[in-house]
Amino acid sequence: MKSNQKIFITGASSGIGAAIAAEYANQGAILGLVARREAKLEAIKNKCLELGAEDVKTYSLDVTDVDQSLSTAKDFIVWKKEGIDIVVANAGVAFSDHLSSGDPTQINQTLLINILGVTNTVIPFVPTMKSQKEGAIVIMSSIASFTAPAYFGGYSASKVAVRRLGDGWRTTLQKHNVQVTTICPGYIKSEMTDINDFKMPFLMETDVAAKKMVQAIKSRKKTYILPWQWRPVIAISRLFGKKLKSI
Numbered sequence: 001m002k003s004n005q006k007i008f009i010t011g012a013s014s015g016i017g018a019a020i021a022a023e024y025a026n027q028g029a030i031l032g033l034v035a036r037r038e039a040k041l042e043a044i045k046n047k048c049l050e051l052g053a054e055d056v057k058t059y060s061l062d063v064t065d066v067d068q069s070l071s072t073a074k075d076f077i078v079w080k081k082e083g084i085d086i087v088v089a090n091a092g093v094a095f096s097d098h099l100s101s102g103d104p105t106q107i108n109q110t111l112l113i114n115i116l117g118v119t120n121t122v123i124p125f126v127p128t129m130k131s132q133k134e135g136a137i138v139i140m141s142s143i144a145s146f147t148a149p150a151y152f153g154g155y156s157a158s159k160v161a162v163r164r165l166g167d168g169w170r171t172t173l174q175k176h177n178v179q180v181t182t183i184c185p186g187y188i189k190s191e192m193t194d195i196n197d198f199k200m201p202f203l204m205e206t207d208v209a210a211k212k213m214v215q216a217i218k219s220r221k222k223t224y225i226l227p228w229q230w231r232p233v234i235a236i237s238r239l240f241g242k243k244l245k246s247i
C-alpha cells in the first residue's frame with residue numbers, strides 16, 4: 001500500500017470516523033477531515049499528526065450543503081499532491097422517527113444527512129477517481145439496513161438507501177478500477193451508542209472496529225458486516241424472510 005495515501009473522511013470529529021482517521025494516520029496518510037464541530041476536529045487533527053499522518057486538513061462542513069461539499073472536495077484534490085485515494089462517507093445521525101409528533105422534521109433530517117450527505121460527499125470525487133483509474137469509495141451503512149427497528153424507520157431506510165447506492169456505484173465504476181466498499185456495523189462504541197440505555201449485543205470498541213474496517217477496505221471487500229456475529233444472524237433472518245425486531 002502507498003504510505004502517503006490521500007484520504008477524505010466525513011464525520012471525523014468523533015466515534016468511528018475519528019478512529020478510522022487515527023488508523024490511517026498510523027500509516028502516514030494525508031488526511032482531509034470533515035465535520036461540523038471545529039474544536040473536536042482540531043483535536044483529532046493534532047492526534048493524527050502525533051500518530052504519524054503526513055499532513056491533515058480539517059473542513060468545518062455540513063454534508064447536506066452541496067456547494068460547500070463540491071468546493072471542499074475540489075480543495076482537497078489539489079492539496080499537497082493532486083488526486084484522491086479513498087473517500088469515506090461516514091457522517092451520520094440516528095434520530096428517532098418522532099412519528100407521534102405529527103412533525104416530519106426529525107425524520108427528514110435523518111434522511112437528508114444520511115443519504116444526501118453520502119451523495120454530496122462521494123460524487124465530487126468520482127471524476128478524479130475515474131481519470132486516475134483508481135480509487136476507493138467507502139460508504140457507512142449499518143446492520144440496520146437489514147432490519148426493521150421500531151422507532152428508527154428513517155434511520156434504517158437511510159442505511160438501506162446508501163447500501164443500494166454503493167451496490168449500483170460498484171457496478172458502474174468497476175470498469176474504471178474504482179472500488180466501492182460498504183460497511184455495515186453492528187453496535188460500535190461512539191457518541192451515537194453512548195446514549196443507548198439498553199444492552200447492545202456484541203458491542204465493539206471503536207479502535208478495534210476501525211482497524212477491521214481499514215483492513216476490509218484494503219482487501220477490497222464489497223459489503224463488510226462487523227462484528228462477525230451479526231453475519232449469521234442476518235443470513236439466517238434473510239433466509240427465513242424474517243425481519244429482525246431491533247438493531
Ligand SMILES: NC(=O)c1ccc[n+]([C@@H]2O[C@H](COP(=O)([O-])OP(=O)(O)OC[C@H]3O[C@@H](n4cnc5c(N)ncnc54)[C@H](OP(=O)(O)O)[C@@H]3O)[C@@H](O)[C@H]2O)c1
Binds near residue numbers: 092113188
Ligand atoms: N456506532 C454504531 O454502533 C454504528 C452502527 C452502525 C452504523 N453507524 C454509522 O457510523 C457512522 C458514524 O457514527 P458514529 O457511531 O461514529 O457516531 P458519532 O460519534 O455520533 O459520529 C457521527 C459523526 O458524523 C458527523 N456528522 C453528523 N451530522 C453531520 C453533518 N450534517 N455534517 C457533517 N458531519 C456530520 C458528526 O460530527 P459533527 O457533529 O461534528 O458534525 C460526527 O463526527 C454513522 O453514519 C452511523 O450511522 C454507527
